[in-house]
Amino acid sequence: MAFRLSLSKEMNYELNKCFRCSFCRSQCPIYHAKMNETWNARGRMMAVQLLKEGKITLDDRVLDRIYTCALCKSCEKICPGLVKVTDIVKEVRTQLADAKKGPLPEHLEMLENINTTGNALAMKAISPELQKAIDKMPQKADTIVFMGCVAQYVYPTHLITLFKILEQMNTRFSVLREEICCGSYLAELGLAKEAEEVLARTAQRLKEHGVKRIITLCPMCYNTFKHDLPELGTASKIEVQHSTQVLEDALEKGVLKTIRPLKMKFAYKDPCHLGRYAELYDPPRNILKRIGGIELVELERTREFSRCCGGTIRVPYSELRNSLCRNFFDDVVKSRVEGVVTACPTCFHNLYSTAPYTNNSVNVKGNCQVR
Numbered sequence: 001m002a003f004r005l006s007l008s009k010e011m012n013y014e015l016n017k018c019f020r021c022s023f024c025r026s027q028c029p030i031y032h033a034k035m036n037e038t039w040n041a042r043g044r045m046m047a048v049q050l051l052k053e054g055k056i057t058l059d060d061r062v063l064d065r066i067y068t069c070a071l072c073k074s075c076e077k078i079c080p081g082l083v084k085v086t087d088i089v090k091e092v093r094t095q096l097a098d099a100k101k102g103p104l105p106e107h108l109e110m111l112e113n114i115n116t117t118g119n120a121l122a123m124k125a126i127s128p129e130l131q132k133a134i135d136k137m138p139q140k141a142d143t144i145v146f147m148g149c150v151a152q153y154v155y156p157t158h159l160i161t162l163f164k165i166l167e168q169m170n171t172r173f174s175v176l177r178e179e180i181c182c183g184s185y186l187a188e189l190g191l192a193k194e195a196e197e198v199l200a201r202t203a204q205r206l207k208e209h210g211v212k213r214i215i216t217l218c219p220m221c222y223n224t225f226k227h228d229l230p231e232l233g234t235a236s237k238i239e240v241q242h243s244t245q246v247l248e249d250a251l252e253k254g255v256l257k258t259i260r261p262l263k264m265k266f267a268y269k270d271p272c273h274l275g276r277y278a279e280l281y282d283p284p285r286n287i288l289k290r291i292g293g294i295e296l297v298e299l300e301r302t303r304e305f306s307r308c309c310g311g312t313i314r315v316p317y318s319e320l321r322n323s324l325c326r327n328f329f330d331d332v333v334k335s336r337v338e339g340v341v342t343a344c345p346t347c348f349h350n351l352y353s354t355a356p357y358t359n360n361s362v363n364v365k366g367n368c369q370v371r
Ligand code: SF4
Pocket: 017, 018, 019, 020, 021, 022, 023, 024, 025, 041, 042, 045, 075, 078, 079, 080, 081, 082, 083, 085
């Protein structure tokens, strides 16, 4: 495949900062799954350099190295050169998309799904229980819960629980009926124009509804609304909160009280997009600490060094995602906890669906599920 990469000045500068020390090897989850340097951040940076110089051709092996980067930022937290690995990978993906050399067919299917059904999963209807909960809400409110594709179609009980908690707090809120995906997956795949178009559709609806505050369950939606929405210039005054921030604040102010104790030893799994991306490490922990009986244990790799579950690469690399989850559960087993809590519907999905295959009986709990 004839393709010559031409990075921007800024990304060339970033790439030149990589001095091949391979410190990133200790953190890159894909390297840990493959145990081969070409899958490490350093290997990816070398592949980008070689693509730029025209010394390698863009074959399937190279494409795999580009699209298996989970954009987890684990490498960036240890990199002595402060190389913006994820920005470089995203720029390469954008150029591949512009040259019609990427993304992969499975990724394009997700784009097609969003264009036809409004969500990446191609789901056509929400559950009757969720629909019933939505029907009780006002058509418009200053505060909306942005439901997100995974929670809305796969784990509606997480949303219904959040709705109940907000009701207990006497919060007047609503949702956007027939919500459209926030577009964060598309942006990560280098489909920048498509991602912007999708987000612009939601921005228009937020404006029509006069929304002043958005609460999200999904950390990817959180980052999209917090950082990308203002860039569209249409909704810069909207306050964006992750649900864990809302709950932490309500518990601290006494607006919400935990009632039932839960005698369990838990570990909290930091989602990449809530931890390394948004630096929200404490709100979920502070919520858990307020629940009587819970013993909160930190895993060997925690906070900015927490393991990635592979959520962003599960399509089409589901086997690789499974390896990442297995490595995570190895840490969990070592820490001798009874359960794991996370604050991201995608992390929850990955851990919940792979836990039965890890030869242990770890209980996985999602956002708003520990009450
Ligand atoms: S840690 Fe940073 S500088 Fe070192 S090889 Fe990895 S990306 Fe390059």
